Amino acid sequence: MSEILNKYDVVIIGGGIGGIMTAYRLSKQNDKLKILLLEKGNDLSERKCPLITKNKGKGGCLKCANCAIMSGMAGAGAFSDGKYIIGTEYGGWLTDYLPADTVLSYIKQADEVLVNFGATTKVFHPNDELKRECLKYDLHLRQTDLKHLGTDENYFTMLKLIEYLKDKVTILTRARALDVDKNTNTVLFSYQNTEVSVHGEHIVFAVGRAGSQDFRTWCDKNGIECNNNQVDLGVRVELPSIVWDKFSKQIYEPKVWYRTKGYGDVVRMFCFNERGQVVMENTDNVLTINGHSYAQEDKKTKNSNFALLSTSTFTQPFKEPIEYARYVASLANKISGGSVLVQRFGDLVKGRRTTPERLAQSTTIPTLEAVPGDLALCMPKRQLDNIVETIYALDRIAPGTANMDTLLYGIECKYYATRPETTDFEINGCKNIYAIGDGGGFTRSLSHAAAHGLYIADKILNS
Ligand SMILES: Cc1cc2nc3c(=O)[nH]c(=O)nc-3n(C[C@H](O)[C@H](O)[C@H](O)COP(=O)(O)OP(=O)(O)OC[C@H]3O[C@@H](n4cnc5c(N)ncnc54)[C@H](O)[C@@H]3O)c2cc1C
Secondary structure (H helix, E strand, O other), X not given: OOOOOOEEEEEEEOOOHHHHHHHHHHHHHOOOOOEEEEEOOOOHHHOOOHHHHOOOOOOOOOOOXXXXXXXXXXXXXXXXXXXXXXXXXXXXXXXXXOOHHHHHHHHHHHHHHHHHOOOOOOOEOOOHHHHHHHHOOOEEEEOOEEEEOHHHHHHHHHHHHHHHHOOOOXXXXXXXXXXXXXXXXXXXXXXXXXXEEEEEXXXXXXXXXXXXXXXXXXXXHOOOOEEOOEEEEEEEEEEXXXXXXXXXXXXXXXXXXXXXXXXXXXXXXEEEEOOOEEEEEEEOOEEEEEEEOOOOHHHOOOEEEEEEEEEEEOOOOOOOHHHHHHHHHHHHHHXXXXXXXXXXXXXXXXXXXOOHHHHHOOOOOOOOOOEEOOHHHOOOHHHHHHHHHHHHHHHHHOOOOOOOOOEEEEEEEEEOOOEEOEEOOEEOOOOOEEEOOHHHOOEOOHHHHHHHHHHHHHHHHOO
């Protein structure tokens, strides 16, 4: 057991990219600082999803107390595709608080750190010709510089960075923060079957999506105002990679958004994975969909996939967008007998279920073993109509998108942690207690969470 002190200069809760970058910058700038990083999941090399390692992807999720995909050192991004956005047009809301050039500068600094630990230097640049083509059809291409580390390179970069930090920072894994006393700056956490209390002169909540519900509960208990009422709900689309390769070959990640004629809602294409795989993810015991792709040629598939999400922003009196999304996703889990659904686009528009026999006829071979079924039984009409209309709109710029055998997996949802009221990210009513990254509702990408981690470290160093 690592020696645990009573008192630390900084306690970081969460070992995702935000927490790791905070620890990196602090320890690099001042090697005298006593830093403790608590991570409720496993060390990166011990993060193994039993569904993948033991059941070879078959059967339902085992609903582990700490999901190996979402929790553990390197956080939610550990097994991600490692798309690294070098821009501020999307990826989070830090520009609501800081000048865009400051955010961009921190994103670039975080990128340099990753490059020092092995990340690629290759950058994909925006393409105005494609943007123009999208505009012809009332489709909008979001553009920014982008890197693609790939699932493998991303993993090994983070592995090296964490190994480097282990000499400089006390990192405790399977250590779950249970409470923070905002009056005494005491952090209570469970570790190796005991409860431990330490004092942190500075405390950083970097808890990601896996910790956002507990963080919300903590805010409510401590009378801290929170807001954010947006939720994105939809499906993961999978199709032959050649359908979108005109885009993916030039800009790697096409991010197109569309305002539907039917409802006037925004539907956005998100998280494009060229020749990738569709994967299941478990967030607090609800199974949802995601996707990734490897950089290594021998691990590539014949399909590309992307999320297609319809955005809803709720107004009074409804205040529980996360519960709403979880409810819809859990309906899909119920209908599929504890798994996730897959449906051919052609079956969906004909108003019929995809049966195992129909799926067997599909010319697009699924990369995830999901249960063939009917998304219309669980997805609300408004979002489903939006998805169908957008698929037809996208078909104009990438013909083949609206084919019979385009596969739709559900439910994919992105919900954003409720954002606490802060002053320069110091939580209102607290002294030296900060919230950063996805868990604080400020970011939704690796690069922005990483930049936020560096920013908060500088703030602490300058305090
Ligand atoms: C499958 C997948 C693919 C993705 N792909 C990309 C991509 O290609 N590009 C991109 O930009 N973004 C991607 N994202 C999003 C990206 O991973 C997140 O935006 C980013 O990881 C947020 O970083 P973070 O440090 O804020 O939180 P996280 O990475 O979520 O880390 C938070 C950590 O805190 C820990 N924690 C929570 N509560 C506690 C507690 N009480 N005590 C101790 N520890 C706690 C969690 O276990 C977790 O490890 C992807 C996400 C997923 C799930």
